[in-house]
Amino acid sequence: MTEKLLIRIDQSAKQAIHWLIYSTDEQIIASGEYESIAELSQLSEKAQGRETVVLLSAAMVQLKTIELPAKWNRKLEQALPFMLEEQLASDVDDVFIAIGEPGSQDDKPTINIALCERENFAELIALLEEHDIQAKEIIPDALLLPEQAQGELATIELDGQWLCRLGQWHTCVIEPSWGSDYLHALSPEQIVHFSPADALPDIAPKVAKEEEYELPLAFLAKNLSSNTFNLRQGLFTPKKSTPQWWKDWRSGLIAASVALVGFIAAQGLQVVQLNKQAEQLKSEAVATYQKAFPRKKVRVALLRRQISNELKAISATQQGGFLDLADKFVSVYSQVKDFQPETLRYDHKRNELRIRVKAKDFQVFGQVKTILEQKGLTVQQGSLNNDGDAVIGEIRLRGEV
Structure with a gap:
């Protein structure tokens, strides 16, 4: 049974951090919240040994579907920043573009993309790594709401905010102070809510999924397995993590390696010494043979045979x-x-x-x-x-x- 840690981070430093530890069979193990991102270090220990997924507030990520002049390919990916330049309020170099799934609209090729501020996103990843939280996936939170039929809005309340998803690639986060105007502009045909929605304006028929009411993060976690999008790509692709077995055994393996190198070095030195002794004994054997048989020519490679032959000759002469x-x-x-x-x-x-x-x-x-x-x-x-x-x-x- 694999355990996962889910962390939801909002764009505001004052907004609470929500977290959930759950198993792959959807059992909730623990959950809670911290007052702000300043307390992110409290999750360092909980992240150890668990697969960590960060849900980034949809308010920090803009999802767009771009119409393409041709079928999606590598060249179009390189040209994408220039295609978006006129649609962005900020400099294109200040924006990080994550690529989603290609598709089609009115028989024309399209590509789903996600935009966020490059500097803020880089700071978030640096902060996670500073606290030893290795998040392989970072996902816009509202993207984990169930996709509804055309024109239907899925929504859930979290910490006084409403996470919304309209269609396959449209998300937002609204607050009570201005959410009514936004929903009127959005004009959904129906609102499907997965938490009590009395505070939502009656701009469209509401459908309550009461049988699915539960902790917001637990509800979102159920859709993780079907999600294919990850903001950690391109420049922000996660580095390969060190396997836990290596962390556990690293010291022992390094010590064993040092010992092995030392053993090989000692054996090498011993071989050198033995070779030196062998050469010395060979020289002594040659000298002894020459003294015993001064008129005989010594052939080092055949010395053993020469000695054997001489001894046989001695035996033959009684x-x-x-x-x-x-x-x-x-x-x-x-x-x-x-x-x-x-x-x-x-x-x-x-x-x-x-x-x-x-x-x-x-x-x-x-x-x-x-x-x-x-x-x-x-x-x-x-x-x-x-x-x-x-x-x-x-x-x-x-x-x-």
């Missing part, structure tokens, strides 16, 4: 003992940190592998010796010497001869 010792020694790396071999020498006759090692401290050597002995190797540890922040020593691994 030096498989070296591979066994080296394999068991390499397994130490996954268990011990701060442990770096510097040179390897293999004695084929004794099946002995001698490794000169650089470690963080003396305890590392003891840890390595224990691990290798658990693998069934005979381990001899040579002398250990301090070298600055590290310890240098030799480890001898012996397998079966």
